[in-house]
Amino acid sequence: MKIAVFNPVSGISGNMILGALVDNGLAVDDLIEGLKKLPVSGWSIEAKKVQRGGLQGTHVEVTVPHEHVHRHLSDIRNIIEPSALDPWVKEKALKAFQRLAEAEAESHGIGIEEVHFHEVGAMDAIIDVVGSCLGLHLLGVEAVYSSAVSVGTGTVDCAHGTLPLPAPATARLLKGVPVVQTDEPNELTTPTGAAVLTALVESWGTPPVYRGLTNGMGAGTRDGETRANLLRIVVGETSDTHSNSSCIKIEAVIDDLDPRIWPVLNDRILRAGALDCYARQCFGKKGRPAAELVVHLPEDKTDAILDVVFSQSTTLGVRISDEKRVVLTREFKKVVTGYGEVSVKLGYYRNRLVSAEPEFEDCVALAEAAGVPVKVVLQQARGKAADLFER
Secondary structure (H helix, E strand, O other): OEEEEEEOEOEEOHHHHHHHHHHOOOOHHHHHHHHOOOOOOOOEEEEEEEEEOOEEEEEEEEEOOOOOOOEOHHHHHHHHOOOOOOHHHHHHHHHHHHHHHHHHHHHHOOOHHHOOEOOOOOHHHHHHHHHHHHHHHHOOOOEEEEOOEEEOOOEEEEOOEEEEOOOHHHHHHOOOOOEEEOOOOOOOEOHHHHHHHHHHEEEEOOOOOEEEEEEEEEEOOOOOOOOOOEEEEEEEEEOOOEEEEEEEEEEEEEOOOOHHHHHHHHHHHHHOOOOEEEEEEEEOOOOOEEEEEEEEEOHHHHHHHHHHHHHHOOOOOOEEEEEEEEEEEEEEEEEEEOOEEEEEEEEEEOOEEEEEEEOHHHHHHHHHHHOOOHHHHHHHHHHHHHHHHHO
16 A cells, blocks of 8 residues: 655645645656546646755745635635546545635634635635645545644734734644644744645554655745744555554444534534444333434544534543544546446455446436436446446
């Protein structure tokens, strides 16, 4: 399995991620071609080698036309969701913008859809966020790990005036994340960088044992005063095609929650970083019909998810336990049906393909375009996916 290990010892921003990916061998032309699938125009990307603190890295500059647009989260979704980008890229990019919206909303005490993405919703941020996710996908990365995130000291000027570092949205995005406070008198970690990183990272701290393939340095725009303004990303390969890991399980039996709230609770828990969330029917200790909430999560998301569970449900207590899990290596491949291309999610165990399932959303979109039942497209896609087992 191919992984990416981030080392944000000098912080992280959107263009630093892009620079590090290009420095790892990502072709700029491939990145540009993929980003053209977004319904936005007038932007350009330029990459060049630069020096920061005596070390060489790649600086990526995203140039966009001047806009008088204040986008909401729904506007961002309308740009990304209908695009022809890979489902994994869209999922991670939308997760990053969702986290940004939540952080801004909490900072200003307003609803998520009231947030104006005046800075982080500008076109260059859309290119940064989507480009970062697309770049990892093009390099074949399947999992992301990161060491602690460094933040600066002092203040930063933004649309809301002068604010302490890290900026309020950045501080909220880094909740539950290992952070190192430095004496660098500049903004090291931006809201965009924090949102992308926390949307991508599977685990913080020590990554699994891997064989290094490439490593790249992404340069920030300015020179640092106390450190080289560079983000290092190492792309490596683990030795097996599945991973054994542990996670936390939270359980609670709830018999008095309004049924209409369950979908909201499930959505909030997943957005808080849960690996999985579901409910199963049961009877409570008083014999009343109930539902047992079950959540699987990384250990570093425990506090955030407990906050959601206790604030959004009616439970007064939960059970917490350690769980072991086995995760298959996954990748996406395209198959061609009579109705168009469908992404197929492949799963490998001990270097052997054991699962090949078409993306249902792709089948729905093709069925709607062709005016045929979804089951017809799905059946064709499954037939093409079955052929992959024979290769």
